[in-house]
Structure formats: C-alpha cells, structure tokens
Amino acid sequence: MMRMVDLIEKKKQGEALATEEIQWMIAGYTKGEIPDYQMSAMCMAIYFQGMTMEETITLTMAMRDSGDVLDLSGIHGIKVDKHSTGGVGDKTTMALGPIVASLGIPVAKMSGRGLGHTGGTIDKLECFPGFTTAIPEHMFKQNVNDIGIAVAGQTANLAPADKKLYALRDTTACVNQKSLIASSIMSKKLASGSDAIVLDVKVGNGAFMESAEDAKALAQIMVDIGKGAGKQTHALITNMEQPLGYAVGNSVEVLEAIETLQGKGPADFLEVVFALGKHMILLAGKANTEAEAIAMMEESIQSGAALRKLREFVAAQGGDPRFVDDPSRLPLAKEVVDVLAPQDGYVSKLEARPIGHASMLLGGGRATKESEIDLSVGCVLHKKIGDAVKCGDSLCTIYARDKASAAAATKEVLGAYEFSNAPVAKPKMIFAELS
Numbered sequence: 468m469m470r471m472v473d474l475i476e477k478k479k480q481g482e483a484l485a486t487e488e489i490q491w492m493i494a495g496y497t498k499g500e501i502p503d504y505q506m507s508a509m510c511m512a513i514y515f516q517g518m519t520m521e522e523t524i525t526l527t528m529a530m531r532d533s534g535d536v537l538d539l540s541g542i543h544g545i546k547v548d549k550h551s552t553g554g555v556g557d558k559t560t561m562a563l564g565p566i567v568a569s570l571g572i573p574v575a576k577m578s579g580r581g582l583g584h585t586g587g588t589i590d591k592l593e594c595f596p597g598f599t600t601a602i603p604e605h606m607f608k609q610n611v612n613d614i615g616i617a618v619a620g621q622t623a624n625l626a627p628a629d630k631k632l633y634a635l636r637d638t639t640a641c642v643n644q645k646s647l648i649a650s651s652i653m654s655k656k657l658a659s660g661s662d663a664i665v666l667d668v669k670v671g672n673g674a675f676m677e678s679a680e681d682a683k684a685l686a687q688i689m690v691d692i693g694k695g696a697g698k699q700t701h702a703l704i705t706n707m708e709q710p711l712g713y714a715v716g717n718s719v720e721v722l723e724a725i726e727t728l729q730g731k732g733p734a735d736f737l738e739v740v741f742a743l744g745k746h747m748i749l750l751a752g753k754a755n756t757e758a759e760a761i762a763m764m765e766e767s768i769q770s771g772a773a774l775r776k777l778r779e780f781v782a783a784q785g786g787d788p789r790f791v792d793d794p795s796r797l798p799l800a801k802e803v804v805d806v807l808a809p810q811d812g813y814v815s816k817l818e819a820r821p822i823g824h825a826s827m828l829l830g831g832g833r834a835t836k837e838s839e840i841d842l843s844v845g846c847v848l849h850k851k852i853g854d855a856v857k858c859g860d861s862l863c864t865i866y867a868r869d870k871a872s873a874a875a876a877t878k879e880v881l882g883a884y885e886f887s888n889a890p891v892a893k894p895k896m897i898f899a900e901l902s
C-alpha cells in the first residue's frame with residue numbers, strides 16, 4: 468500500500484516519483500484523503516529537489532484529469548487560448564480577446580481572479596455592472612459560436628486538484644517553482660479544451676520568474692507539455708520589470724483597455740498585445756505572415772470592429788455595454804492623490820511588484836482568496852522607465868478610498884522609482900519566443 472509519508476521522504480531525498488505514485492497522490496489529495504499538511508510538505512520537497520520532465524508531465528495530466536475536461540468540438544474553427552503567467556497592469560485579455568474575436572477567431576477563455584500583487588481578468592471584467600463569468604457551459608459555447616468570444620471563471624470541477632494545490636502553495640511559499648507553475652497552468656489549459664495555446668511568460672520583479680533564464684526554462688517546460696498533449700503551443704517571454712501600460716487596478720485597467728481599442732493604447736502594452744495576437748492568428752490559420760496578422764489587428768482597432776466586439780461581449784455576459792461607450796461611468800475612488808517626482812532626471816527603474824502591492828493596499832487586490840476587492844481604486848502611472856522628469860512632476864495618480872490607504876500606497880509607489888541623471892533607454896518588451 469502506498470503511504471504519502473514515503474513519497475515525501477523519496478522526494479526529500481531527491482528521487483523521482485513514479486507515474487503511479489504521482490497519480491495516486493493527486494487523486495488522493497483531490498478526494499481529501501491526503502491532508503493539506505502532507506501535501507504542503509511534498510510541495511516544499513518539490514520546491515527544493517525539483518521534478519524531472521517526466522514527473523512534471525505526469526503531474527500535469529493527473530491534475531487535468533482530476534475533474535472535467537471540456538469538449539469544445541461543438542465550437543466552429545480553431546480555438547486558440549492565451550494565458551499569462553501573471554503580472555501587474557496586465558489587461559491583455561480585455562483588449563486582445565475582442566481584437567482576435569473580431570477577426571473570426573473563436574476565443575473560448577477560462578480566466579482567473581487576481582491574487583497577491585497580481586491582477587486577474589475576471590475581477591476587471593466585473594467592473595461592467597451585471598457582468599458575470601459564472602456562465603453555464605452551454606451558454607459559454609453558444610456565445611463563442613454566436614459572437615466569437617466568451618470568458619468564464621475556472622468552474623469548480625475544472626482541474627480541481629490545481630485549485631486546491633494553488634491555494635496551498637500560495638500560503639506555504641511554494642508558488643515560484645517551475646514544475647509546479649507549469650503543471651498548474653497547463654493542467655487548466657489542457658482541461659479547458661482549446662486546440663492551440665499561446666503563453667505569455669512574464670519575467671521581472673513583478674512576475675513569478677525574476678530572471679530571463681528561469682522564465683525561458685519555465686516556458687520550455689510548458690511548451691513541451693502542450694506539444695506532448697498534441698496541442699500546438701507557442702510561448703513568448705515578455706517584460707514584467709515595470710507594470711504593463713500605465714494603469715494598475717481594476718476600473719483604471721478597463722479604461723486603458725477600452726482606450727487601447729479606441730486606438731489610444733500605450734506603446735508597450737500594444738507591443739505585447741500584437742506579439743501575442745499575431746501568434747494566435749497564425750495558429751488559427753487566419754494569416755500567412757506575421758506582417759499580415761499585425762495589419763489585421765491594426766485594422767480591427769482602426770475600423771472600430773474590436774471595440775464593437777468588446778461591447779457585444781460585455782452585453783452577452785450580462786454587463787452594461789453603455790460603460791464601453793462611455794467609460795467615464797466606470798467607478799473611480801474619490802480620494803485622488805498625485806505622487807510627485809522628488810528630483811529631476813530620467814526614470815531608471817519602476818518596479819512592478821511594489822506598484823501591484825500599492826494597488827493591493829488600496830483595496831484593489833486580494834490578500835487571501837476570500838478577500839472582497841474594491842474595483843474603483845488603483846494607480847495610473849504617468850512616468851515610466853526612460854521618461855524624463857522634472858522635480859514636482861506627477862509620477863502617478865492614486866485613486867483611494869481614504870487618506871490612510873492613499874498615504875500607504877504613495878510610499879510604495881515612491882519606493883518603486885529610481886532616477887538617473889543620464890538618459891535611459893526604453894526597455895525591450897519581448898525577450899524570446901519558443902515553440
């Protein structure tokens with residue numbers, strides 16, 4: 468008979484777990500037969516000893532099979548999913564989803580909520596009053612067939628092993644381990660039934676992977692898992708050294724996503740949106756070259772097709788589409804404070820993590836999975852790496868519920884910035900691509 472304590476000991480000694488051992492462990496943990504304390508010891512052993520590629524693939528498949536595996540074959544066309552490993556100011560899905568959907572590519576997406584200093588698409592979409600991602604499977608499929616896009620939350624029975632394990636890892640300092648991240652993300656992607664996957668692996672202090680080497684290694688593991696499961700998988704390594712775009716929060720990010728679809732998007736954000744989008748379009752077989760794919764996305768924005776698609780999408784999931792037409796209706800907290808530059812110079816550093824943390828302190832992020840969040844708070848940056856500043860310029864506008872949280876966030880924001888006297892180059896956004 469297998470005993471969890473023996474498996475923990477085996478991993479602690481640096482040995483590889485056998486396929487049946489991993490399968491037994493995940494099945495037992497999902498059913499509640501293996502307690503959290505033993506699973507957390509196992510996660511910590513994995514954190515220090517790692518897993519082989521074979522173990523990682525077995526773990527992914529066991530987590531995928533711990534619940535339902537969606538069958539999206541009833542949706543016409545090649546379904547391409549996009550997934551980000553998590554970052555600060557990452558409102559990519561809200562802009563990219565409608566763009567690619569407007570080009571006739573079915574977007575059937577499972578998204579998550581924010582956790583810790585990172586934001587989540589579901590919370591942001593809930594800024595549209597009435598909007599829900601808790602839609603039944605038949606409606607999810609129907610919406611994709613009718614309007615080309617639907618976004619749902621991770622249903623209780625999609626990779627439930629990951630749901631339990633992720634919450635456990637989050638509270639036991641075991642999130643940033645490559646095999647655990649790769650299996651967590653890929654188990655959900657493989658269970659949610661798309662035909663091809665584009666991964667946005669973030670690197671930098673606002674991401675779970677802080678070095679480009681680690682991010683590349685993580686991306687390669689995920690690509691190999693995806694391909695091993697018969698799905699075309701493409702990964703981009705993108706910059707999360709500073710927040711993406713200018714807005715960090717919920718309403719403020721929705722506003723920036725809408726502005727992007729109105730043709731007024733920040734350059735760094737658009738670069739990432741287009742880099743991911745071109746691979747979605749190519750994988751879906753809708754363009755032959757990268758240049759053609761980018762021209763299609765530009766046209767979708769210029770013609771207003773992407774914005775109209777966002778409107779349709781919001782309405783189809785119960786949201787008030789008037790907020791797309793007039794985003795000034797989005798809730799913004801009343802206490803407005805500008806963070807001022809303490810000196811002249813050029814911004815040489817703007818760390819993403821403290822900005823994400825500032826948004827959390829304002830009430831815009833979750834300290835625990837159960838926390839209620841305030842959609843109206845957030846930060847809007849005005850100066851990013853490479854920008855020239857004069858002493859007293861506004862670096863960032865903070866939208867807060869009260870003076871105390873505004874003061875705490877101001878401190879975080881100021882601590883995120885560094886300045887230099889010499890000009891600083893704008894950072895590169897896309898570091899590498901793997902497939």
Ligand code: URA
Nearest residue numbers: 552553647648651652
């Ligand atoms: N996102 C996930 O879904 N899982 C992880 O482990 C990290 C980021």
